[in-house]
Amino acid sequence: MATHKLLMLPGDGIGPEVMAQVEQIVSWFGKQGLASFEIEKGLVGGAAYDAHKAAISEGDMKLAQQADAVLFGAVGGPKWADVPYQHRPEAGLLRLRKDLGLFANLRPAICYPALASASSLKPEVVEGLDILIVRELTGGVYFGEPKEIVTLEDGSKRGIDTQLYTTPEIDRICRVAFELARTRRNKVSSAEKHNVMKTGVLWKQTVTALHAAEYKDVELEHVLADNCAMQLVRWPKQYDVIVTDNLFGDILSDVAAMLTGSLGMLPSASLGAEDPATGKRKALYEPVHGSAPDIAGKGLANPIAMIGSFAMALRYSFGAIEAADRLEGAIADVLGSGTRTKDIAAPGANAVSTSEMGQAIVKAL
Amino acid sequence: MATHKLLMLPGDGIGPEVMAQVEQIVSWFGKQGLASFEIEKGLVGGAAYDAHKAAISEGDMKLAQQADAVLFGAVGGPKWADVPYQHRPEAGLLRLRKDLGLFANLRPAICYPALASASSLKPEVVEGLDILIVRELTGGVYFGEPKEIVTLEDGSKRGIDTQLYTTPEIDRICRVAFELARTRRNKVSSAEKHNVMKTGVLWKQTVTALHAAEYKDVELEHVLADNCAMQLVRWPKQYDVIVTDNLFGDILSDVAAMLTGSLGMLPSASLGAEDPATGKRKALYEPVHGSAPDIAGKGLANPIAMIGSFAMALRYSFGAIEAADRLEGAIADVLGSGTRTKDIAAPGANAVSTSEMGQAIVKAL
Ligand SMILES: CC(C)[C@H](C(=O)O)[C@@H](O)C(=O)O
Numbered sequence: 019m020a021t022h023k024l025l026m027l028p029g030d031g032i033g034p035e036v037m038a039q040v041e042q043i044v045s046w047f048g049k050q051g052l053a054s055f056e057i058e059k060g061l062v063g064g065a066a067y068d069a070h071k072a073a074i075s076e077g078d079m080k081l082a083q084q085a086d087a088v089l090f091g092a093v094g095g096p097k098w099a100d101v102p103y104q105h106r107p108e109a110g111l112l113r114l115r116k117d118l119g120l121f122a123n124l125r126p127a128i129c130y131p132a133l134a135s136a137s138s139l140k141p142e143v144v145e146g147l148d149i150l151i152v153r154e155l156t157g158g159v160y161f162g163e164p165k166e167i168v169t170l171e172d173g174s175k176r177g178i179d180t181q182l183y184t185t186p187e188i189d190r191i192c193r194v195a196f197e198l199a200r201t202r203r204n205k206v207s208s209a210e211k212h213n214v215m216k217t218g219v220l221w222k223q224t225v226t227a228l229h230a231a232e233y234k235d236v237e238l239e240h241v242l243a244d245n246c247a248m249q250l251v252r253w254p255k256q257y258d259v260i261v262t263d264n265l266f267g268d269i270l271s272d273v274a275a276m277l278t279g280s281l282g283m284l285p286s287a288s289l290g291a292e293d294p295a296t297g298k299r300k301a302l303y304e305p306v307h308g309s310a311p312d313i314a315g316k317g318l319a320n321p322i323a324m325i326g327s328f329a330m331a332l333r334y335s336f337g338a339i340e341a342a343d344r345l346e347g348a349i350a351d352v353l354g355s356g357t358r359t360k361d362i363a364a365p366g367a368n369a370v371s372t373s374e375m376g377q378a379i380v381k382a383l
Numbered sequence: 384m385a386t387h388k389l390l391m392l393p394g395d396g397i398g399p400e401v402m403a404q405v406e407q408i409v410s411w412f413g414k415q416g417l418a419s420f421e422i423e424k425g426l427v428g429g430a431a432y433d434a435h436k437a438a439i440s441e442g443d444m445k446l447a448q449q450a451d452a453v454l455f456g457a458v459g460g461p462k463w464a465d466v467p468y469q470h471r472p473e474a475g476l477l478r479l480r481k482d483l484g485l486f487a488n489l490r491p492a493i494c495y496p497a498l499a500s501a502s503s504l505k506p507e508v509v510e511g512l513d514i515l516i517v518r519e520l521t522g523g524v525y526f527g528e529p530k531e532i533v534t535l536e537d538g539s540k541r542g543i544d545t546q547l548y549t550t551p552e553i554d555r556i557c558r559v560a561f562e563l564a565r566t567r568r569n570k571v572s573s574a575e576k577h578n579v580m581k582t583g584v585l586w587k588q589t590v591t592a593l594h595a596a597e598y599k600d601v602e603l604e605h606v607l608a609d610n611c612a613m614q615l616v617r618w619p620k621q622y623d624v625i626v627t628d629n630l631f632g633d634i635l636s637d638v639a640a641m642l643t644g645s646l647g648m649l650p651s652a653s654l655g656a657e658d659p660a661t662g663k664r665k666a667l668y669e670p671v672h673g674s675a676p677d678i679a680g681k682g683l684a685n686p687i688a689m690i691g692s693f694a695m696a697l698r699y700s701f702g703a704i705e706a707a708d709r710l711e712g713a714i715a716d717v718l719g720s721g722t723r724t725k726d727i728a729a730p731g732a733n734a735v736s737t738s739e740m741g742q743a744i745v746k747a748l
C-alpha cells in the first residue's frame with residue numbers, strides 16, 4: 019500500500035478546529051489499514067506571520083511542493099488587519115496556488131436535501147441542486163502585472179491591477195470543465211464579459227474553438243458573468259458545470275455556495291497539471307468557508323466542509339475512490355440521522371459541537 | 384416654466400416598445416402644463432449600426448451632450464453578434480457613459496410588496512427590501528488601457544484588460560454614496576477586493592479617509608466583493624447603500640435586482656458631475672433589464688422599469704419632485720389594482736400588454 023504524503027495547513031480562526039476532525043479520520047483510515055498517510059503539519063496565514071513574519075515560510079512551501087496533497091483550513095482575522103500587505107494572511111494561500119500551479123479550482127455547490135430549508139431561496143429553487151464551478155485559479159487579475167499603487171504629480175494616487183489571460187491558460191481550464199461535464203450532465207456554461215473585456219473576447223473564442231475541435235458531444239453555452247450571477251439566483255438548476263476566470267469565479271462560486279444553504283458543508287479542490295512523468299498532480303483541498311474569527315475556538319464550527327475536502331483528496335489525489343465514497347457516505351448518514359452543528363440546525367433545535375460532529379462521522383465510517 | 388431637453392434613445396429589442404410608453408407619459412405632462420419637454424430622438428446600439436455603421440452616430444452624441452437628460456432603452460441582440468468589436472451594440476452605451484462623464488450609476492433594488500412572491504428567495508428575506516447600489520461607471524476595467532489582444536511569438540494569444548482607479552475617482556463616487564445614505568438609512572457598505580487587488584487597497588483607504596474627514600455621521604462598513612455577493616443572497620436587508628467599482632457593481636447590482644423578483648420594474652440613473660457654472664449635471668436614465676430580443680415586438684415587455692427611469696429623470700435632472708412622486712404613485716396604484724404584465728403575473732393569471740400597462744399608468748396619473 020502506497021503511503022500518501024499529506025501536508026496539513028490549518029491556518030487561522032476555525033481552521034485548526036475543523037482540521038483536528040480530519041486528523042481523527044485520517045488515523046481511522048490508517049488503523050483500519052485502508053490507506054496509509056504520512057502527515058506533516060505547517061503554518062499559513064496569520065499563524066505563520068506570528069511565527070515567521072511571513073504568510074507562509076519557505077520551509078512549509080517546500081513541504082507543500084513535496085506533498086501529494088495539501089489540506090488547507092482557512093486564513094485571516096482582525097488580528098492581522100495591519101500587517102504589511104505582502105504578508106497579509108491571504109498571501110499565503112495565493113502563493114500556494116501560484117507556486118504549486120493549482121490552476122483548476124473545483125467548487126461543487128450541492129444542496130443537501132436535509133438542509134434545503136436552510137437556504138434563503140425557496141425550496142423548489144434549490145432542492146436537488148448540484149452544480150460545479152470550475153474556476154481558473156492562477157491567472158487573471160489576481161496575478162497580472164503591473165499591480166501597484168503609484169503617487170501622481172498632483173499628490174493623488176492611482177491603483178492598477180492587470181487582468182491577463184493567454185490562450186493556453188484558457189484552453190487548459192476549459193478542458194478540465196469539459197472533461198468533468200462528461201462525467202455529469204454534459205453541459206458547460208462559460209461565463210465572461212466579452213462585451214466589455216478583451217480577456218473575455220479571447221476566453222469566448224478559445225472555449226468555442228476547443229469545443230468545436232474536441233468536445234462537440236458536450237453542450238456549450240456562453241453567458242455574460244453578470245447575467246450568470248442573476249441566473250444563479252433566479253434558477254440555478256439550469257447549470258451543470260460553469261467555467262470562468264479567477265475573479266468571476268471568486269464571486270460566482272460564493273453565490274452558488276450560498277444558494278445551497280450549506281456554506282459550512284462545501285469542500286473545494288485546487289488542482290495542478292498532471293506531471294507526464296509520474297502521472298501525479300499537485301493539489302490543495304480547502305473548505306469554501308473562511309476562517310470565521312467570530313466563532314473560532316467555541317466548538318461551533320461545522321467540520322463537514324473540511325472533512326469533505328479530505329474526501330475530495332482521497333478521490334482526486336490518492337485514487338482512493340472507495341475510501342472517498344465511504345467517507346462521503348458517512349457524512350450523509352450522520353446528516354440523515356439528524357445530527358447538526360449550529361449553522362445547519364433549525365432555530366432553537368439542539369446542535370452538536372465541532373468535535374461531536376467529527377466523532378459522529380468517524381463512528382459512521 | 385423651463386423647457387427640458389430630453390433625448391430618447393430607444394435602442395434595440397424591447398427598447399422601442401417600452402420607450403413608446405414613456406412618450407405617452409411625457410405628452411400627458413406636457414398637455415397638463417405640468418412640465419414642458421423638448422424631445423429629440425436618436426439611434427443607439429444595433430439600430431444605430433444598421434443605419435450608420437456605428438453604435439452611436441456623432442450627431443446623436445452631440446444631441447446627448449446638449450440634452451438635459453438622455454432616456455436610454457436597451458441595446459443588443461443576436462442580429463449583431465458578428466459586427467466589428469468596436470461597433471458592437473454595447474459600445475454605444477459605453478461611449479455615452481464615458482463621453483458624458485456619467486460616473487455615478489444609481490441602481491435601487493426595491494422589492495415591491497405586491498411582487499414579493501415573484502422572487503426566487505423566501506418572502507421573509509426580500510419583503511420590504513430597499514437597497515441602493517451606487518456603482519462607479521466611467522473607470523475601472525471597463526476603460527483602462529492597455530485593453531487588447533496580442534499574438535505572441537509561439538502563435539498563442541494574450542488578452543489584457545487594465546483596472547485603473549485614481550483617488551479623485553474613488554472619492555467622488557463615495558461622496559455620492561454618503562450623500563444618498565444621509566437621505567436613507569445612513570449606512571454605506573463599500574465593496575472591493577483589497578485582499579487581492581491594489582485598486583481595492585486604494586479604494587478602501589480612500590473611502591476610509593473621506594468618511595473620517597466628512598461623513599462620520601454615516602455608518603461605514605467594508606465588505607469583500609465576493610462576500611457581499613453572498614450576503615446579498617443570504618440576508619440582503621442588512622444593506623442600505625452599497626458603493627463599489629464598475630465591474631463589481633455590474634455583478635452586484637444584477638444580483639440585487641434579481642433578488643427583488645422585479646427585474647422588469649427596476650430603473651437606474653447615471654449621473655455626471657455638477658457643472659459649477661450652471662448647477663446642472665449630465666444624466667442618462669435606463670432600465671436595469673436588457674433588450675430581451677426573445678420577446679421583442681410581442682407586447683410582452685414590462686414598461687415599468689423604463690417609466691420608472693423617466694420618474695428618476697424628473698427627480699434628479701428636472702427637479703420636478705412633485706411630478707416624479709405623482710408618476711411613481713401612479714405606478715404603485717396600477718400595481719396595487721392588480722394590473723400585471725406577463726413577467727410579474729402569477730403563473731396562469733391574466734396579463735396585460737406593454738401598451739395596456741402604459742395606458743393604465745397614464746390613466747392613474
Ligand atoms: C482569501 C481570498 C484571497 C480568496 C480569493 O479571493 O480567491 C477567497 O475569497 C477564495 O475564494 O478562495
Ligand SMILES: CC(C)[C@H](C(=O)O)[C@@H](O)C(=O)O
Nearest residue numbers: 213214244473474476477633
Ligand atoms: C451592456 C453592458 C455593457 C453593461 C455593463 O456591463 O455595464 C450592462 O451589463 C449594465 O450593467 O449596464
